[in-house]
Amino acid sequence: MYDHKKIEEKWRKYWESNQTFYCDTHDFQKPKFYALDMFPFPSGQGLHVGHPEGYTATDIISRMKRMQGYNVLHPMGWDAFGLPAEQYAIEHNEHPEISTRKNIAHFKKQIQALGMSIDWSKEISTIDPDYYKWTQWIFCRLFEHDLAYVADVPVNFCPELGTVLANEEVIDGKSERGGYPVIRMPMRQWMLKITSYADRLEKDLEGLNWPKSTIEMQRNWIGKSSGVEITFKVKGSGESFRVFTTRVDTLYGCTYCCLAPEHPLIPLLVGENEKKDVLSYLEEAKKKSDLLRTSLSKEKTGVPLGAYAINPINGKEIPIYVADYVLGSYGTGAVMAVPAHDQRDYEFAKAHHLPMIQVLEGDISSAAFEGDAPHIHSEEANGKGIAEAKAIITKKLVALGAGKEVINYKLRDWLFSRQRYWGEPIPVVQKKDGTSAILKDDELPLTLPELDQYAPTKDGKPPLSKAPDAWLHPVYEGEKVTRETNTMPQWAGSCWYYIRYIDPHNKNALADKKLLDHWLPVDLYIGGQEHAVLHLLYARFWHKFLYDIGVVSCKEPFQRLFHQGMILGANNEKMSKSRGNVVNPDEIVETTGADSLRLFEMFAGPLSDSKPWSTEGLNGARRFIERSFRLIDGEEEKKRHSHTNSHELDYVYHSMVKKCTEDFESLDFNTAISSMMVFVNECYKAKTLYVPYLEGFTKIFSCICPFAGEEMWSLLGHDQTIAYETWPTYESDALIQRKVKIAIQVNGKVRDVVEVSPSATEEEVKSLAFQSEKVKPYLAEKTVRKCIYVPGKIMNLVVA
């Protein structure tokens, strides 16, 4: 009798009471396998029914790899800093340290209830000073290498609340809480120079076993584009400005230029008559958040600056405008406008009645022509296509000293500081002379001070600015200094946790170099696609930096990446409290069992697809477990035999082993499970059951359903755990079928199916086909023009 509660409790206790269970042995003789989950943020809601999906997948692979003789590292930890933890603490009026620890304990218990083969001796948490000591250490190294700097950058500031808000706390320009207006305001921030790594981050995407779409997203995010930077002189002043263009070939068609509202030259160049209009336009632009500025679709606004630029290619004077469709943060913050061949410029020119000069043949009566065509009105480039014209004009600009080829990136530097309490303190002090200095390594970790008031306060200053004087004003090299009061973002801790898992208790380094060289890179990383750019790009950036300073020896952290889909509600919508379709995993474990939950989530569909929750499907999974269980513990037990005499069972068993071995590797669990179901169905039909087949099945089964698997293994008479048994192998001979069915087609339509031996010749099959009563009518009074025979599959007779 399958009693999930009894069985799961029994084996949970067995694993938990044995501290070395699933611990990797640092055995360098064995091949290694590092299976990593995106570690969870331990929210107050507890585990979601979506969490087990990815975790089960890495768990199945880990269990299979152990059986295949690998030394497996399969750890788990907690991404426990950050805004949501802080807000949860504020809401529950409990210090984040306390509430977060509680949530972690809850999460851990829930994950353990799911039977994950996790090495808990490697457990880490980003909020442990022993851990964030090394997060701070990495920051210090970045600082030393000029990759961390301070800048004034615009943030979302809400004057009413007096705090800086995260993007997700701002909705339509209003604060999420209270609905107060939010403005973009420059504030002193720590930045990390990820742009220095843009080129390598782009290049090294090549060769990663990652989903194509994720690689594409990172490529687009980095946004490499090559073009030309052109210098435009301003008429009647010594000033000049640069624009970046990917379409230098259209330079003869440039009829005006636009500066972003942030452009530093505006105050210097603005004409007396235009001053009022320009200033009020700048004021308006400031009020617009990036979101607002970019969502004002179609309508292109802007005002004339009252200054003129000289087109370096032909000396023509063209007006300069200020327009907020030009972004200060990309390129040079200025563009040359070619309305005939750029749609945005086209719309702006129409709205402001600016001239157009067509420089490529094509129709521009209703929209800009952006395709390739021979150039016109372009002097030396006339008659040439885009590529050739680019080369010609670039050459001329370079000769004139007015242009150079450059590579531009969309990627911006990483805003690394937060005006929050619940994050790693930035290990920096401000000296009296205004310079910043990092703490010495032996002063790390710089721990968070105890604060009564950790909530953001109305003056907009970080909570740490209210820390006790002893913390805030330490003595540094004999001088009384002020500590940095910003903290790090949640991304910081999650940038390198996969490194710490390898050697989590090391006091002298992030991790032992020899161990890092052994375990890295991560062999399989599973997590949601929502991290396709931010986390996965930041972590790659840090990893490359650590590579440069000799901490790690491989260039990329995650060799293979996979995104699991979402578990949707039964109504096919995203699970959420407000939709009332949330399923609680604790309840499922209680009523139906962790094994059923694991099996259901793996069988419901491809791992990467979103799939709806289904209570019927869960019951179906449970039925399969019971059915498998009864093969070993029930009436079917009597059929057990030490030899096999069923060819069908041989075939089905070995097919299953082959299918599971291959499909587990490619994470196609749904089809692997279906082959296991076929095997079990065949067992019920079989007269005898061959014991080694039952054992082989149980080994594979135990990867998906570890509790039931262990129990079945012991019912088969073993007193050792199944976890370190040897993975079953298949015999190719058993996969050769004695009879195969050949579909006989006439002109592509199936008319009969004949059974032959797999080695049957074309002539043999053809003669069977001609004898077939079902085929004959279609051949009557026709000639066979052609015969296509695919052994083991079909024969197609083409007649006319």
Added chain:
RNA sequence: GCCUAGGUGGCGGAAUGGUAGACGCAAGGGACUUAAAAUCCCUCGGGGGCAACUCCAUGUCGGUUCGAGUCCGAUCCUGGGCACCA
């Protein structure tokens, strides 16, 4: 608008260019049972036909091929991401 992944029974989904619908769920029938549940077995895309059988079917329209869910070209729809990127 751009990028990206998809559209297959009542449902979740299978299918190296080779018999579309594996496997599961739901449904129906049968066996067992005093009965129910559980279990085991069978049926199960649609139309037509008593039946043998036959026609239609993988969003839509074309194309390539002996043969297309699969490849190519259009087109419609859905999900995810990005969004004035010069």
